[in-house]
Amino acid sequence: MPRVRERVTNRRVPLEILEQASNIIRKEGRTVRAVAKDFSICHTTLFRFHKKREKLASEGSDKLPHAGYWTIRRVFSEDQERSQKQYLQRAADLYYGLSPKEVRRLAFQLASHYKCNFPSQWNEACMAGVDWFNGFLKRHPTLSIRRPQATSLSRATRISVQLSLGCI
Incomplete structure (x- = not known):
């Protein structure tokens, strides 16, 4: 496999959509799969985002978790x-x-x-x-x-x- 793989798609879900879907799960009590199907996003991505968001909320933080792919491990800023x-x-x-x-x-x-x-x-x-x-x-x-x-x-x-x- 080559070192630099050319990706076919961006595969990134906007943070606003994940936030809306997570709000629906929390407020309406719907399942992750049903909400993911409504928003046409991967249920695993939504589940991970929702789990991180609930953990941050339990710690008292109001910031949103990072979603999607991280950049590679870099040495310098x-x-x-x-x-x-x-x-x-x-x-x-x-x-x-x-x-x-x-x-x-x-x-x-x-x-x-x-x-x-x-x-x-x-x-x-x-x-x-x-x-x-x-x-x-x-x-x-x-x-x-x-x-x-x-x-x-x-x-x-x-x-x-x-x-x-x-x-x-």
Whole structure:
């Protein structure tokens, strides 16, 4: 099976519909299957949502439970990953592109610094895994991370002169 499976449908039930169906179960005392059939949703999804909602209500919370599919287990938050992406772009702009192994080592150092939950294999190799790196590149397709090649001084000055003259 491929790593990235193309889904046929979204298979997501809107939270409002689940909330309405759960209210009918609670107030009218109808069965989960009957209400699920009326709303054309899966009875298992409705049952799980209703059970979580009742548990939260018994604890005194009025917030709604999460319904549907969770995102995959991620190491970094959105902000941390965004700052990492900006750092890598800045390094590339300064003609100091990082190789894939260096990016993986940097990710391990950041995860250790931020005290994120990461796989134990990262500790053994002192770098992030290949799967994390591939996922990072898929989430940020504008990044070009490959083995850096030296930029000669004449090329760097020629590029900067052309940029200052507005030729490009």
